[in-house]
Amino acid sequence: MLHVARLSRLRLSEAEVETMVGELSGILEHVDRIGNLDLEGVEPTSHVVALENVLRADEPWQSLPRDVALASAPEPQDGAFRVPSPQAE
Amino acid sequence: MADLEAVIGLEIHVQLATKTKMFCGCELSFGDEPNVHTCPICLAHPGVLPVPNEKAIRYALQIGAALNCEIAPRSIFHRKNYFYPDSPKAYQISQYDIPICGAGRLGEVRIHRAHLEEDAAKTIHVGSSGRIHGSAASLVDFNRGGTPLVEIVTEPDLRDPAEAAEWARLLRETVRQLGVSDVSMEEGSLRVDANISVRPVGSEELGTKTELKNMNSFRFLQRGMEAEYARQCALVEAGGAVEQETLHFDPASGSLTSLRSKEEAHDYRYFPEPDLVPIVPTEAMLREAREALPELPVARIERYEKELGLESDPARLFGREPEMAAYFEATCAEAGEAEPRTIANWITGDLTAELRKGDVDEDFTDPTVPPASLARLAELVAAKKISHGSGRKVLAILVAEGGDPEAIVEREGLAQMESDSGELESIVEKAMADNPDAVEKIREGNGKAIGAIVGAVMRETKGRADGGEVNRLIQEKL
């Protein structure tokens, strides 16, 4: 559970972990039923629409003006997006 | 302990020289102010969707053709999920188990696969924010984010760092000649990582490999691999085991630093990208890719060796340097009697030496010595009109001042002495008479002593005699 939380970049309190373990096991139990199905030879659906080669011509379009690009930034600095550094590895 | 051999595979990232990014129409350009080439898509705003760049697909197919790869009849994109500020969607759109290009080969090395993906943004680390709880920070510039990349992975067929660096040069030159990328390691449009392991010579098993990154020149690539090979050998010979890790090579200190972070290795949770549809290369697309290929280095090298009879070294040099190769072929075209082999030697030997001596920054597309001139010179020597030594003198003048080879020969009086004139014969006789000890030594079987007599003749004739002829006359008169 904590490993999955870390992979998702979520921090769960002890109480949350407890509740979630219960909820998720209930759901997984239901979901596990599909594990018993015999689906030998069935192709998984990886694409819903039967399209191929939908591409875009290599022609430039108008980029956002920088002030618009940074308008939503929580911490703009020197024309860039400031973020904390990862902890020293 | 058995000798340990290196087993090396390379992972190469090539930034494609398209006009726009892989999944949006923002322009690619380098060195601009941060974040001036962004849009909601490459900034991963809520609700945006990717659409692949048609030119990038084309270029990937050309790379595949150049590397003799099997092209997948149907390939799809996958999401590679991980959190990092340079990855705005928190996933990179890449290809996983069905890449666009499969097994191939370039020269002696097999290609495992080549696939398309998008580049990450750039992060610059800055100092402390100055706040009370301030820690160091990074500034993210999304201009580069989304640039199309082709990742090429080789089989671990390389056995030696020098060989690997040489092959990497060949790959670079091959891709450069396709015109699909600038492939500059300094600018970052070519990145080469190495996977190295060691094993006893003769073993078929693979040892644990490490990944070596951050080498931004071929020289550093080689030195990095050499350092890692040495490290692994020392470790194994001391009874230790190589651990799988990623290492950075620092060329300044020659040291290798492990990047292995404290947390577990990434679980990328790959799954097929639902926002993109499969790539199914059509017959027309495949044909266009093949037809777009110029004569590539490997093919040229083979042609030079097999059809023109060049030796491996000059052939490979020309393969790597297309401008020099073009110069070579232009010279051959003008030279009637002189053979390609000889012309090649002139270029790679004497001409190169002369240019270096004169500190000339040669551009073979605008050559210092025009092909016609070099051709004429080569012909004169081949026809024994002048000696090779005289030829070198003429070449020096051509490099320094230019001019017409025959005029120079005339002017400098370098015409080879006629072999059937009695002049040469009498000079040889005189030289033999002047060096009786040498003559004695030759008669006794010391072949090398002939050099003294030849030297004397050459001095007397100011190098205009034909060395072979001199030798013959001496032997005759013994």
Place this chain on the structure above:
Amino acid sequence: MTDLLALTALEAHEAMVAGDLDAAEYTAAWRQAAAGDELNAYLWRDESGAEAPAIAVERDCIAPIAVKDIFTTEGVPTTAGSRILEGYRPPYTATAVRKLIEAGAPVLGKTNMDEFAMGSSNENSAYGPVLNPWDHERVPGGSSGGSAAVVAGGLAPWSIGTDTGGSIRQPAAFCGIVGLKPTYGAISRYGMIAFASSLDQCGPLTRTVSDAALLLGILQGRDPLDSTSVGIEGGIALPGREDLSGLRFGVPSELAGDDLDAGVREVFEQTLKQIEALGGEVSEVSLPSSEHGISAYYVIAPAEASSNLARYDGVRYGMRAGGDGDLIEMYETTRSEGFGPEVKRRIMLGTYALSSGYYDAYYGQAQKVRTRIAQDFDGAFAEVDYVVTPTAPSVSFKLGEKSDDPLAMYLNDFFTVPMSLAGIPAISIPAGLAEPEGGGPKLPVGFQIAAPAFAEQRLLDAAYALEQGIGFDARPGGADG
């Protein structure tokens, strides 16, 4: 003034085209009505008409519309019902909304929704639940609860929402209106904040089937910005079918479970009789894998969602918290404070399903179930023209009634999920009223009709004829409890 609001969108459109109705006056009337929102249905309203995205209007005769807050609107707050996007104003407008504005439909406002479209009751919004106009103590359904409530509650003539596993159809059923989920790929997803990319679709919520047809006609189309969009070939014409003679309707035996409320079952069976009365043929069909729809859906949707929601990391927009710590702390604090419990639950579920060692058992397997479900429908459509089911197993339930049991909440989607997985179009029309299980005033019941991919025209034609035959004219009393 009230007369204006009683017009359907189609009637208003025709009147405006004929010159009998002034567009500005009509829109002003609706803006005023919207201002009386007591259902918490709107998260943002355009009071003056001056704030909506400035897009050139090509025509000027389409009724103003409410837009689920999952669609980006340039310069206008867009939250997806989440705290993590509080205050966020997108730099661009979704294609679906752009098409509406260009067609002349002013945007009345952005409607409340379950956070990131995850929910079936609109109780998962960070901005408070939406109330059902029929009973203010009950839920409107979800995740397009706000979009359904404004139409049923007289706060908008029509609206657009999104449907991933039933999020248009189920609230339409709970609120007694029409809700359509088109074929996957009919309408562009560009600008529709992604929940589950292979399932999400935009669709109309309207008072009548004809209104839905009119709206679908404006929205559908291939978009170069969405490589999975195709549009509907031939476009959409207004339906005019008078009866159902010659049409075959199949009821899936696997979906006729005991988990139906008695009242819902009664209305369903009555509607089947209505179909026969109109000349249609009702028979049984088999969709063997459809009972596993929920299981497959609750692997695939959370898996895709876990990836789609990873971009909410406090770096480039939206909320940021914990920025005084290191990078991981910022990520974790931002996401933990910004996301609600249902979203976190689904992200965890999805991450787990995709993680190393579990992919084949969960995601891989679920995608195979999905293929089977699509094949089941193909098989059924060889025998019938439409597949019909109740839209939801119950009528609207009370606020808080199911919020402690996520699995119970998920089972609301039992009838709607298979069509989402197969990517085929399905519509819910109000078919009658029924008493809730615990007793009380009657509430609307929805009837779902599904058709093969891209058969929206036929679907709307049949739905229209049935709608006329049923003659549902009940309206919410509007009274609080």
